[in-house]
Amino acid sequence: MLTRCLKQYNEGFGHSLGAKFLRRYATALPQQQLNETVSAPVHLENARPFKELPGPSRYEIVRGFMLGGEFYKKTFTEAVMQLSEKYGTLFHFPALFGKPEMVLALNPADYPTIFRNEGVWPDRRPLDSFAYHREVHRPDIFQGIHGLMTTSGEDWAKIRTATNPVLMQPRNARLYLNTILEINDEFLERIRHIRDPVTNEMPDDFHDDLNRLTLEGIVGVALNTRLGMIHKNRDSPECKQLLQSIRDFFDLSEDLEVKPSIWKIVKTPKFYKLMKTLDLLADLCNKYIDEALKQIEMDRDGKFTSEVGKENSVLEKLLRIDRRIAVVMALDMMMAGVDTTSSTLTGILFCIAKNPDKQQKLFEELKNILPNKDSRLTIENMQNLPYLRACIKEGIRYHPIILGTLRSLPTDVVLSGYRIPAGIDIMISSNLLLRNEEFVKEPNKFVPERWLRNDTEGKKYHIDNPFVYLPFGFGPRSCVGKRIVDLELEITLTRLVRNFVIEFNYSTENAFIPKLVSQPCIPLKFKFEERNE
Incomplete structure (x- = not known):
């Protein structure tokens, strides 16, 4: 599906957080701000220069994380959410203490451009x-x-x-x-x-x-x-x-x-x-x-x-x-x-425990292949468990455990109308969008049916843009x-x-x-x- 979507974007266009923080972020970005970047393709020569990209200064970041600062005792993810409310869905994060500068990307319309231009050997800066x-x-x-x-x-x-x-x-x-x-x-x-x-x-x-x-x-x-x-x-x-x-x-x-x-x-x-x-x-x-x-x-x-x-x-x-x-x-x-695995499992268990109707539906599916508690799972009987896999995907969406993924591109690209130079670290913060009503219908409901292809109830909850959900990169x-x-x-x-x-x-x-x-x-x-x- 993602490959097909990349082709469509080629023709058209040339992160786990606490529920309170996710809902605050989801409602903080005005509709106009999200729509401004979804437009006709902008060629490199017509793009706004990188130096005009908004973002915090070095002083703002250093002071913010110091004692008494606005980010003091906050995690980086929480700081990103706060900064995005101020600077928008694409902003610049300054180089600090030997660490390179970075661009934070929170507009999924930019993601196909990033992945389409990542090259034969995609580059992602490691933990130094x-x-x-x-x-x-x-x-x-x-x-x-x-x-x-x-x-x-x-x-x-x-x-x-x-x-x-x-x-x-x-x-x-x-x-x-x-x-x-x-x-x-x-x-x-x-x-x-x-x-x-x-x-x-x-x-x-x-x-x-x-x-x-x-x-x-x-x-x-x-x-x-x-x-x-x-x-x-x-x-x-x-x-x-x-x-x-x-x-x-x-x-x-x-x-x-x-x-x-x-x-x-x-x-x-x-x-x-x-x-x-x-x-x-x-x-x-x-x-x-x-x-x-x-x-x-x-x-x-x-x-x-x-x-x-x-x-x-x-x-x-x-x-x-x-x-x-x-x-x-x-x-x-x-x-x-x-x-990574234990936190993911914890999030899924929260969702299952808090939604007994969904848990019962999952149990009924499992009982069909495991009639008794001691019935044995096999490679064969695990083949057809669509609701189990839907519950897992929805649990990962509801409680994402990382901010997103990182890329450094070999060529200049245009993101949200700005020319981003080659070699700049780009943080694809897709997991911050998973509780955003602009991209996920009723995002604060646990709806495994949204991941089932032929489910009548789930069709209205489908996530239209596949680049919003990238839990494994x-x-x-x-x-x-x-x-x-x-x-x-x-x-x-x-x-x-x-x-x-x-x-x-x-x-x-x-x-x-x-x-x-x-x-x-x-x-x-x-x-x-x-x-x-």
Whole structure:
């Protein structure tokens, strides 16, 4: 659909936040301001110069994030929302402390132009501190292969070409069904063990259990290894250290990469803390990777995987292509996939719990293929679950967990009538539009039917512009882990809804804090009541 839409735009034209913030943003932009940029194409020679693009000054940004400033104690996402109310749907963000200038794009009419001109090897600036760790601080670990998150150009293309057949083919991703199912069985046992015997509610720190579930799943897929995060080894210092280091990585990256920071000029305490955190993460993850490599070496006949009915790990498959790529990709999966997946799952569970009619409809679909609680999911019976996938897509829309995606284009382009020079970072802030009535009908309602092609009720809720909904990015640089995330979400939601009636009897207003990856900021006291069916 997106490809077709790009062609249409060629002919015609030549982000998770708290509900309160999203609704405020959705109503803050006047209709005229949104419509001004949806017009006939503007050629480069007729475009307004880049220097005329509105935006805050360096002083406004630095002062704003200082003690007493208008952005003090606000996240970057909240600052962007506030700035867009002042400067419009396309504005300039100044270069600061060694970080390059950036353009914030909040008009979906500009997005086809961006993606159409991204080139053969789309460029997206990495987290510079993350790249520094791999290229300067610890080159001994990475040996010139820095992974998809910190490379661009031909180096990036080489890694992506190697990983796509393993990770991006839906058929290949579904082969990990048994691995994820085994982990989910253990997770359901954990729920029954820790819920309150009277209220059936989870303890306040249930978010920790969701993180453990997603990390265990990622390690299972990446390494065909079990860490025992859910039950067996949950209290081990090493497991706790690994989870805490992943959380610290995202928090410190927000402070160093998103908010104003002088670490490129003077190495700050937070910079050194991040280097120490990344050292620890690399060492812990490499320990598990080394153990998996030894197991692969000892099991050349494949008995280790085949005897338990599991697919070969991502690590083992990539070893056949390039050992260094295999190790770095396994490391990246363990570092980057935990908070993103657990926050996404939390948002979906909020929506399911708060909409019992939709939950019942989903349950009825699931019961058709799983007549009993212990009925087994298979690759075959998962093929036709349209409402399950619609619930997941709508939950991601309702509670997006990132601001958007980034691009740096090889040529000048015209966005909203302004000439944007090649090489400028462009933040495609599409997720900020997902609660905007200009682009989503009744955006504050959870309507999975909007994603069903032939649903009579859902037709009026369809999102007409496909560039508004880009949760995994777009094109060649879309999220390489998308298929694995989809599988983990589908299996987990299926197992939970088939076994429990899920409730959340508290407010979900501002349930997430919008950071680099949005995090739940309220106790996740979900109620899981056993189904009798």
